[in-house]
Amino acid sequence: MIDRELEQILQTRFRAEADGTGSTPTALYASVSGIPDATAFAAAPPVPRHVLLLAAAVLVALVIGGVLAVGSGLIRLPRPPDEDLSQLSTVLLHPIFPCDLTMDDGVAFEMEYRVDASGAPGTLVVDSDGLAIRGPQPAVPSAVPHEQRRMTLGGLSQLLGAVEASGLRDCVNLPVPGPQAVSARIDDEIVKIEFDFGLNIRVPTQAELDAAETLAERLTDPDLGIAASEWIDADWQPYEHDRWQIMFRRWEGLVPCCWTSELLRDVPWPEMVLPDGSTFMTVGSTMPIAPPTGYVETRCHVIPAAERADWLEVFGDPTSDPSIDMWMLHDGVRGGGFQISMTFLLPHEIGCRMPSDPSPRQNLIGDLDVCGYLAFPVWPGNGRETEVFDGGWALCEYLAHGWVFASRHPVSSEAATAVVANQFGRDYTTDSVAGRTVYLNACIEPDPACRPAIAISADPHLVIVVPDRQTSPDALRDLAAAVIRSIAER
């Protein structure tokens, strides 16, 4: 049998197996849809892969090197080796994503929270006039309706004052149950606080924990801790959306990968006239956002609520579930079609807005105070790699020129030396900077894209610095000195 024959047999067999699998079970759709509500979310920042690989490799090396060293009797680890291994084996390290310090104009307070027992995410927004609106986020399946309630400006001042009084700032993430995240505009400055969201990104002080608990308790109160006299409306009232945003994602030719035929409606969209007189190709405005794979254009249109029924009539099958907010329209004869989704807009939302640039402070905080965890298990050996370990590694920061990873627990200089020797092999040199031993490493992996990295033994913690650009040995030493100064100042 020649190769080509075998290849054809394999292709035929595999395609038949795939076809014979049948439609994706509805239960699988349901279970996958429920994952965000049932599974802890792990946050992470846009850290280059080689950085993650480096830090993970060093962490693995710490475990292996430390255990081997202890086994040899040459090195004393700060904790018994069994404890180290059992804890480090379940470490998930997640760097956080950049702190989002933007708020829509006219919004004074915004809170992400769970709207119902299923954990469906919701948003509570208070505009600068004191109108509060709360309810599920768009496209969230929840029976909870949107509600509104107006407070006085004095009440709004009380609310913002509570955030300000906490002293918490700048996307601090605290292991305290409460709303998921709170943003507040205080004196033209945006403050954001995250509660028990993702993983703890640094060791909080007791004062921070106390302040977070106080604030969380207040914000989980239906009255937001605002005095009854400062509420204009005595209670929450139903809120009806007045505008909706429709997104049209267009594809050409065949249906984009993976949409099942049951979800498609075959309509002659090129000839269809939409309720505002436009066509599918001219409706609304073009959005310069990256569409999912397979789509060639995204258009967006905002409609008043009074016109919604007319648009639904175009998109939806009259027999379909009225709560559906996404449709796939396909021209089965000529090909091409649209994925269409409709979501409500809150009063402050302009709709069809271009992505905004990050605020200057957002960048500043990204440079100065980003800590977190690597985004994958470093030691998957015992099958418990998906568990989250809230200890161990890795306090980290992005300083001026690179990512800094530090052990949360003390590591002796001997163990640090073992780690570096294990990981760097012979491809490193040592130097002394400000009384600390600094290990300079040329490259961590045989990859042209690899950048030089350094590891610093900084008792009682091992600190690893990964520059974000090609760096000379002199610059590495300067960076090491800066890191050591930073550590000494804490």
Next chain:
Amino acid sequence: MRAVAFRELAHEHLDASYRLASVILGNPVDAQDATHDAFVQAWRRWSTLRDPAKFGPWFDRILVNTCRDRLRRTSRWRTEDLSPDLAAAAGDATNQVIDRDVLGEALAALSPDHRVVVVLRFYRDLTAEDIARLLAIPAGTVHSRLHHALKRLRAALDDADAGVPPDD
């Protein structure tokens, strides 16, 4: 908003992912479990996805690794009954059924790593370079695995044609 984006992309890729898992694992029940597990992993790692437009290859890697780990853990492989349409469409039905059974056994005997590479090459029609990127292994390793896997499969089919009983 993360949950919304996740659900949207997950639904978009679910069908193809489920089919890929079915081909790798050989049965739809395991494929359901593996696909679900892979999406759980994807959600946990969601914020490492820097560009939603690259969800496909990003998730494919998670899915393939999940399937491969499942194969390694279970150390088993079940051959699937194929629809008679396949044999009829491919030519002589009797010979195809014989080939199919032999091929199923030969595929089952492949290591998980070899099986994954063969499926990605001949089901997904990926090049060796694409497979290398997806699995984060050198292209040379892909070529090597393909070479050895095809050699085993060819030998099994040739033995069957020659009437040699399969090794047990």
